[in-house]
Amino acid sequence: MILRRISTPSRHGLPLFSRHFSATPSFSGGNALQGGSYPYPLWFHPEGTVMAVSFLGPSDVPGKELRKEGIIGWVKGDTETPDLKPGNFQTNPTFEDVLHEVVKENIDEDEGIKALALHQKIGHLNINDQRTYTSWGRVSDPEDILGTVQLDDGSMVPGSYQRMPTHRIVSSNGLFQLSEFLHSKLVDRLQEK
Structure with missing residues (x-):
């Protein structure tokens, strides 16, 4: 598991949030949540204090590891239903x-x-x-x-x-x-x- 520290600047140069993340979250135990209001399947994969957001669910990923390019970004995971808003989301370039x-x-x-x-x-x-x-x-x-x-x-x-x-x-x-x-x-x- 590769860990890196990310600090995303806001428009004013201050960090929005910092965190450690793994580029390859696993699907052990079927712990992904499916989003309900988006018109296509959307999955939230718990990863420490954040959730990796992806269009890929556990059955879509060979080898049961979500590769970095499959992660849309990360949302703070401190609620049961993640809120996708700019101040709460970090885009994966x-x-x-x-x-x-x-x-x-x-x-x-x-x-x-x-x-x-x-x-x-x-x-x-x-x-x-x-x-x-x-x-x-x-x-x-x-x-x-x-x-x-x-x-x-x-x-x-x-x-x-x-x-x-x-x-x-x-x-x-x-x-x-x-x-x-x-x-x-x-x-x-x-x-x-």
């Missing part, structure tokens, strides 16, 4: 990198995004996560924009996806959400690593 790789590799196959591209035709199209509704013609909050793609005559330019540095995995509106298509591609990738 390794997961975030995998998330954007999956979006970049699969965005051109997402039917909803293809329809938006066909309608907009040219320019750059914001790729929003789906945790909040944005009215047609409006721009989402920067924390809800995964990235952008360049459009040419109603089609996405291959390889043009650019990650938005202001996107937040957890915002005051909760955990990010992908389309069903992109979510399934992400879970597939997390299971194969």
